[in-house]
Amino acid sequence: MTAQVITVTSGKGGVGKTTAVANLATALAMDGKRVVCIDGDIGLRNLDVVMGLENRIVYDIVDVIEGRCKLKQAMIRDKKYPELYLIPAAQTRDKNAVSPSDMVRICNDLKPDTDFVIIDSPAGIERGFRNAIAAADRVLVITNPEVSAVRDADRVVGILEAEEKGNPYLILNRLNPTLVKNNDMLSAEDVLDLLGIHLIGIVPEDENVIIGSNKGAPVVTDAKSRAGQAFRNIAKRLQGQDVPFMDLDSQSGLWSAIQKLTGRK
Amino acid sequence: MNTMEQVTSIVQIKGIRDGLLATFSDAAWEDQRTALILQIDEKPTFFQGARLAIDVGNQVLKVNDLVELRDQLSERNVALWAVISESPTTEQTSQLLGLATRISKPRPEEQRRFADTISDETALFISKTIRSGTRIEYPGNIVIIGDVNPGAEVIAEGNVVVWGRVRGVIHAGVKGNRNAFICALDLSANQLRIADEVSAMLKPQKDPKPEIAIINEQGKLQAELWNTN
Numbered sequence: 001m002t003a004q005v006i007t008v009t010s011g012k013g014g015v016g017k018t019t020a021v022a023n024l025a026t027a028l029a030m031d032g033k034r035v036v037c038i039d040g041d042i043g044l045r046n047l048d049v050v051m052g053l054e055n056r057i058v059y060d061i062v063d064v065i066e067g068r069c070k071l072k073q074a075m076i077r078d079k080k081y082p083e084l085y086l087i088p089a090a091q092t093r094d095k096n097a098v099s100p101s102d103m104v105r106i107c108n109d110l111k112p113d114t115d116f117v118i119i120d121s122p123a124g125i126e127r128g129f130r131n132a133i134a135a136a137d138r139v140l141v142i143t144n145p146e147v148s149a150v151r152d153a154d155r156v157v158g159i160l161e162a163e164e165k166g167n168p169y170l171i172l173n174r175l176n177p178t179l180v181k182n183n184d185m186l187s188a189e190d191v192l193d194l195l196g197i198h199l200i201g202i203v204p205e206d207e208n209v210i211i212g213s214n215k216g217a218p219v220v221t222d223a224k225s226r227a228g229q230a231f232r233n234i235a236k237r238l239q240g241q242d243v244p245f246m247d248l249d250s251q252s253g254l255w256s257a258i259q260k261l262t263g264r265k
Numbered sequence: 266m267n268t269m270e271q272v273t274s275i276v277q278i279k280g281i282r283d284g285l286l287a288t289f290s291d292a293a294w295e296d297q298r299t300a301l302i303l304q305i306d307e308k309p310t311f312f313q314g315a316r317l318a319i320d321v322g323n324q325v326l327k328v329n330d331l332v333e334l335r336d337q338l339s340e341r342n343v344a345l346w347a348v349i350s351e352s353p354t355t356e357q358t359s360q361l362l363g364l365a366t367r368i369s370k371p372r373p374e375e376q377r378r379f380a381d382t383i384s385d386e387t388a389l390f391i392s393k394t395i396r397s398g399t400r401i402e403y404p405g406n407i408v409i410i411g412d413v414n415p416g417a418e419v420i421a422e423g424n425v426v427v428w429g430r431v432r433g434v435i436h437a438g439v440k441g442n443r444n445a446f447i448c449a450l451d452l453s454a455n456q457l458r459i460a461d462e463v464s465a466m467l468k469p470q471k472d473p474k475p476e477i478a479i480i481n482e483q484g485k486l487q488a489e490l491w492n493t494n
Binding site for chain 2: 096099100101125127130134151152154155157158159161162163164194196
């Protein structure tokens with residue numbers, strides 16, 4: 001097998017890059033794929049926390065680059081899925097400890113016996129971002145339906161185009177269908193209209209995402225969560241399957257309960 | 266010893282106010298790039314953390330050329346921030362990569378001769394959407410087939426024509442030409458400028474129609490519907 005290297009990036013911070021990486025990687029592993037995620041946020045690592053693997057870290061990516069350990073030694077196996085691994089970032093170093101060619105080399109070493117390599121990019125468009133996209137076969141740009149986040153996503157798409165990184169795909173995260181319906185939030189159409197790139201998934205706002213991140217158990221493992229379903233669908237699309245988009249209007253659970261109570265449709 | 270002399274003779278590096286400036290000659294790009302990197306590798310401590318601008322003269326450079334150089338430099342902890350060029354292609358490439366194309370100390374006017382030869386028939390033609398953070402500057406007319414997104418800037422000494430939506434900043438007639446115009450299929454820009462007139466205006470319309478913005482007889486910047494008659 002030859003792995004597909006996927007980088008998740010956004011420009012703006014806090015839109016859900018790390019959450020998306022943890023969830024997509026877990027979803028792919030649930031489908032029986034062999035997955036390695038790399039935390040590219042050197043100095044501000046947190047993919048390990050979201051995946052619940054923090055206390056297992058012995059070596060990190062900078063140790064691999066600087067030759068203090070073998071690549072295999074820095075790969076932490078997931079608690080639940082034996083085919084899911086994490087290469088953590090170093091917390092005590094900065095972005096300059098890694099270069100774009102280091103990332104390419106590591107990904108090339110991983111490719112032969114992996115199905116997917118998923119790289120979590122830091123916020124921003126500087127060195128860390130360049131490292132994260134250097135090895136990417138495909139880039140997923142993630143944004144929220146907020147004007148500032150979309151503006152930054154547009155900037156990132158422009159850089160990817162200028163660097164001829166292929167067409168990036170868009171994940172629209174934390175969409176709230178009720179707010180959109182009341183014209184209080186950008187709709188998926190508004191965002192797509194501006195960015196003009198291919199949409200690979202819409203993830204609805206869901207408090208289970210935060211609960212999952214804090215527990216170190218990504219929300220995709222929760223069969224009932226709508227956000228989890230959205231991430232599982234994106235993972236299927238990454239494997240080349242044609243999955244129809246979820247109908248976000250047919251709300252079940254909390255939202256519709258509230259709407260019923262307040263008498264709103 | 267010999268190599269060092271050869272190297273310095275094709276790429277000259279000197280200190281300027283904004284960092285370092287490397288001046289390339291007309292020799293082959295690859296050779297000069299290698300020469301520059303060699304020069305940096307010989308004195309790594311001197312170049313550590315430097316901001317480098319390059320003056321590439323008439324070289325026509327593609328995205329790959331500049332990206333490769335920038336990555337090589339960044340691996341040596343040198344930041345490439347500006348590319349000065351006399352080739353419009355290279356200037357455009359640099360701008361799309363988010364690099365500056367002017368430095369604070371402009372080169373003598375007579376060296377920028379191509380700017381004087383711009384006539385009404387000359388235009389920079391760009392067939393893509395101009396996204397946030399991109400700045401397109403040209404000493405003539407600019408024609409864009411695509412949108413100008415919020416956060417993008419398009420600056421022309423002549424007119425600007427956009428076959429698409431305008432939501433970023435457009436400045437026509439930047440050197441003071443009050444006869445310059447801006448026209449677009451949908452002119453919902455957050456700011457338009459012609460010469461020294463500024464207009465913040467134009468809410469997105471439900472049913473956009475082609476419009477043209479000019480400075481009217483009262484000296485105000487105004488947008489009106491495009492009239493085919």
